[in-house]
Amino acid sequence: MEKWEQLVKQLTELMGFRDYRVDIQNDPPRGALFIYDNPTLVKENLPLLVESLNHLFQLVAKKQNEPPIFFDVNNYRQERENLITELARAAAKKVLATKGSVSLPAMNSYERRLVHVALAIHPEVTTESVGTGKDRYVIVKPLEQGKAVQG
Numbered sequence: 001m002e003k004w005e006q007l008v009k010q011l012t013e014l015m016g017f018r019d020y021r022v023d024i025q026n027d028p029p030r031g032a033l034f035i036y037d038n039p040t041l042v043k044e045n046l047p048l049l050v051e052s053l054n055h056l057f058q059l060v061a062k063k064q065n066e067p068p069i070f071f072d073v074n075n076y077r078q079e080r081e082n083l084i085t086e087l088a089r090a091a092a093k094k095v096l097a098t099k100g101s102v103s104l105p106a107m108n109s110y111e112r113r114l115v116h117v118a119l120a121i122h123p124e125v126t127t128e129s130v131g132t133g134k135d136r137y138v139i140v141k142p143l144e145q146g147k148a149v150q151g
Helices: 002-014 039-044 046-063 076-098 109-119 143-150
Strands: 020-025 030-035 070-073 125-130 137-142
Touching: 002 020, 002 030, 002 046, 039 046, 046 070, 046 076, 070 076, 076 109, 076 125, 076 137, 109 125, 109 137, 137 143
Parallel strands: 030 070
Antiparallel strands: 020 030, 125 137
């Protein structure tokens, strides 16, 4: 894991940041980068920064035949996961209130999976991913409607 820490530090400094902290845990392999320099610039580019760093780390891991490590920057992924889970729960409440389906915004596969997992144990709704590519999204439906469509 020391190798990952060194790589993160090098990349962070090459980006021009000097005030930061790197935390890495082994099981599961995850990392967190906290950048304290230029908070406005970081906040405006946080999604791209997280996606780009993780893409680079996955390429490095693949090239070195190692398991991938995932990094969060300034708790972006954690906050995004919480937001999506809350969105899923709110959609389920709306489905129960209206007895109709609710379509969520387009999401990447990881985010759609969060919705499916968050509502998998819900006794009265079901979820389904529809669409293709970047336009793929989740529909939350009443369980009876979901059974009729699937059956």
